[in-house]
Amino acid sequence: MVLNPTIPKKLFNFKTVNVFQDSYVLESDYIPSSLVGRDEEINAVAEIFFPLFRNGKPGHAFIYGPPGSGKTVVIKHVLRQLYSEAGENINLKHFTVPCKKHNTTTKILSFLLREIGYSDSLPRSGVSCGYYYDLFFSYLKKQGYSITIIFDEIDFLKDDNVLYNFSRSGEFKELNERQFIHIIGVSNTGEFVNSLDPRVDSSMQRETIVFPPYNKEQLIDILNMRVSLAFYPDAVCEGTVELCAEESAKDEGDARRAIFLLQAAGNFAIKTECSKVQPGHVIMASQKVKEDISLQFVLNMTFHEKFVLLAMINTEKYLKKGKFIVTGDVYRIYHDMCRFAEEGPLSLAAISQKVAKFRMMGIINANVSSRGRGGLTSEIVFIGDPDILANAIYRDGAFVKFMTYNPDIRKICSVQVW
Ligand SMILES: Nc1ncnc2c1ncn2[C@@H]1O[C@H](COP(=O)(O)OP(=O)(O)OP(=O)(O)O)[C@@H](O)[C@H]1O
């Protein structure tokens, strides 16, 4: 019997609607030809490299600012200009160390050895840091060029000895004459700078450059610069870019988030077979981003963390009396939920610890206030939408039963929990 070969259904069956002309322009590794609102920061970073043009060494620097404030793109922009303007006159290469991944001296030195082209095998254990330093300095000496090392997310470094040894490598005659190691540390907060060992700090003699968050107008300019390249003419409706900028300006002025929202809105337009990207698509995209973030937070939580968070959400839903919820009410609802689920309650201290963790994670804002004889209490406000968090918690089968939880508020309010 001969089987009729069936023609497979087309997998890449693109809808007739497409709004993107070149979606790479909205990707994170795209470097725009010019930058908006960062002239001062560009000049400050460029100044670090001025000494190179007088045969000197560039100055070490720490750069900090909130996520998406343009630190990486400004550094890349300045380096691109430096190589093109200085040409053959400088003998410099740069490397970026992601410190979240490479956070110890050994990991950093192994990573950098590979980056500068060392290809022999490296011992996995049993050798001291000194072994790696010797190997690194001698191999770099052979290469002959100087290096700028960008320590990204430098606050994840486990020890700052590597900064000390690199910044003093010239003085310790580890390298050739005029060869140097130049350090740029990048971080979201200035805390790392303050926590540096004074010995390291003084040996670096570094500059500090602070990047402020973008405001709505700057975010609009950043987005508009990409719109004409990324989208077909007239594919983005009036108000769409403004809404992306407004949403992101509320959220720490993060340009990455603004660009991502615009891209996600474009994808929603295609999904809904609409040839124009409208503000409504931004709202859908923004809701989806919030849900994804909440889901990510909640997925990584322990059972008890989810339990306490749900108690806070239920307090907001059933017991909120003013602008914020207070810890006493959270304990009341928590105890009632334990009774409902036949679970043994955690101690007061354990619950407070979890509330502090939610604050650190950016799920809530909590201010401690004195309530006379009631002692100290926390005034809690949810930063995002508690309903989205609740839905993420209900994805865990152990919490489905709480979907029908309906507390007797009068009874709960009369209970003294401590
Ligand atoms: N001034 C600007 N003009 C144009 N695009 C910008 C500007 N600032 C940032 N961007 C874009 O926004 C995105 C985020 O910028 P960048 O990666 O430089 O932020 P960052 O400060 O390094 O953030 P993080 O702290 O999370 O690493 C990138 O796609 C970048 O190209």
Ligand SMILES: [Mg+2]
């Ligand atoms: Mg960055």
